[in-house]
Amino acid sequence: xxxxxxxxxxxxxxxxxxxxxxxxxxxxxxxxxxxxxxxxxxxxxxxxxxxxxxxxxxxxxxxxxxxxxxxxxxxxxxxxxxxxxxxxxxxxxxxxxxxxxxxxxxxxxxxxxxxxxxxxxxxxxxxxxxxxxxxxx
Numbered sequence: 001x002x003x004x005x006x007x008x009x010x011x012x013x014x015x016x017x018x019x020x021x022x023x024x025x026x027x028x029x030x031x032x033x034x035x036x037x038x039x040x041x042x043x044x045x046x047x048x049x050x051x052x053x054x055x056x057x058x059x060x061x062x063x064x065x066x067x068x069x070x071x072x073x074x075x076x077x078x079x080x081x082x083x084x085x086x087x088x089x090x091x092x093x094x095x096x097x098x099x100x101x102x103x104x105x106x107x108x109x110x111x112x113x114x115x116x117x118x119x120x121x122x123x124x125x126x127x128x129x130x131x132x133x134x135x136x137x
């Protein structure tokens with residue numbers, strides 16, 4: 001059984017999955033969606049869940065630097081509740097402070113062009129969220 005990591009934004013969802021043993025996270029894809037239509041990513045998520053035999057979902061929880069939950073964090077909490085209800089999967093909200101910035105820094109250090117960074121930043125952030133969770137286990 002694999003674990004899926006999600007970096008949920010208002011227009012895209014970065015997706016990563018673990019290996020079977022739950023040791024490593026790999027970036028998988030970025031799903032384009034509309035946050036105002038919570039069902040807009042359903043078919044792609046269902047395909048990933050079924051194809052990869054997903055047993056658990058780790059969702060990034062963007063907290064403010066002082067630890068409080070803001071608007072984006074509340075959106076992640078709503079999405080986690082939706083995933084639990086829709087797919088009957090356990091969700092874990094994982095503190096994702098600075099993961100997008102860390103992903104950006106890694107890509108900059110690798111001299112990846114701005115255009116290419118934009119295409120991979122979300123799945124890389126999802127990978128960092130999931131790897132953080134796996135390392136803690």
